[in-house]
Amino acid sequence: MSQAAQIKPESQLLVNTVSGCFLACLRKAAQRQEPFNHWLLKDSLPQGFCEAIASLPFTPPRDGVFDGKRETNNTTRVYFTPKNQKKFVVCRRIVEGFQDPAVTGSIEAATGTDLSNTRLRIEYCQDTDGFWLEPHTDIAVKKFTMLVYLSNDPYLASAGTDLHEGPPDFNCVGSAPYGKNLGLIFIPGKDTWHGVGQRRFNKIRKSIIINYVTRDWRDVWELA
Numbered sequence: 751m752s753q754a755a756q757i758k759p760e761s762q763l764l765v766n767t768v769s770g771c772f773l774a775c776l777r778k779a780a781q782r783q784e785p786f787n788h789w790l791l792k793d794s795l796p797q798g799f800c801e802a803i804a805s806l807p808f809t810p811p812r813d814g815v816f817d818g819k820r821e822t823n824n825t826t827r828v829y830f831t832p833k834n835q836k837k838f839v840v841c842r843r844i845v846e847g848f849q850d851p852a853v854t855g856s857i858e859a860a861t862g863t864d865l866s867n868t869r870l871r872i873e874y875c876q877d878t879d880g881f882w883l884e885p886h887t888d889i890a891v892k893k894f895t896m897l898v899y900l901s902n903d904p905y906l907a908s909a910g911t912d913l914h915e916g917p918p919d920f921n922c923v924g925s926a927p928y929g930k931n932l933g934l935i936f937i938p939g940k941d942t943w944h945g946v947g948q949r950r951f952n953k954i955r956k957s958i959i960i961n962y963v964t965r966d967w968r969d970v971w972e973l974a
Contacts, residue, residue, distance in 0.1 A: 768847025
């Protein structure tokens with residue numbers, strides 16, 4: 751039986767505190783300033799959560815169009831919506847954790863962003879072979895971006911998010927380490943160029959993306 755199959759979500763996830771785990775993670779985060787200000791994370795979520803997310807019964811998208819933009823495949827994207835929170839305890843626990851005022855306050859103190867009057871948006875990504883993202887900056891209505899990777903598969907060792915210098919050359923200067931419960935934080939701005947280069951994914955690249963977005967967010971059905 752696989753490790754994921756052994757997880758008992760209700761019994762295991764109820765005893766873990768997402769907010770407490772993340773606050774400890776944030777205190778130990780490694781801040782880097784090149785090519786832009788960002789934080790590298792370890793142990794972002796409590797034990798068992800990465801496996802629980804990765805075992806959610808969502809089929810990886812098929813026949814995706816890989817043109818360097820996630821929005822091209824908007825119809826197949828998965829979010830921690832109220833509906834999915836009701837169905838899956840792991841979705842609900844993560845949303846509750848990142849809605850905790852202690853978490854939002856600590857993020858503001860650590861990063862300088864303003865999360866007042868924002869809403870939470872969490873996406874579950876299953877990127878298959880052929881996927882890539884062109885260097886881009888997140889749109890202005892995103893006030894916080896955090897990625898958490900979900901697998902220790904050695905085939906995905908080079909699957910972390912690439913960090914780029916800006917125009918005109920968009921040179922890649924490094925990548926966030928990809929591994930189970932490792933992650934990356936940055937505050938979207940004009941210089942936060944990032945992407946995923948064109949390389950083979952022999953396994954599914956699983957991650958979650960956590961954003962706080964302004965009330966101007968158009969696609970409200972995506973929100974937690």
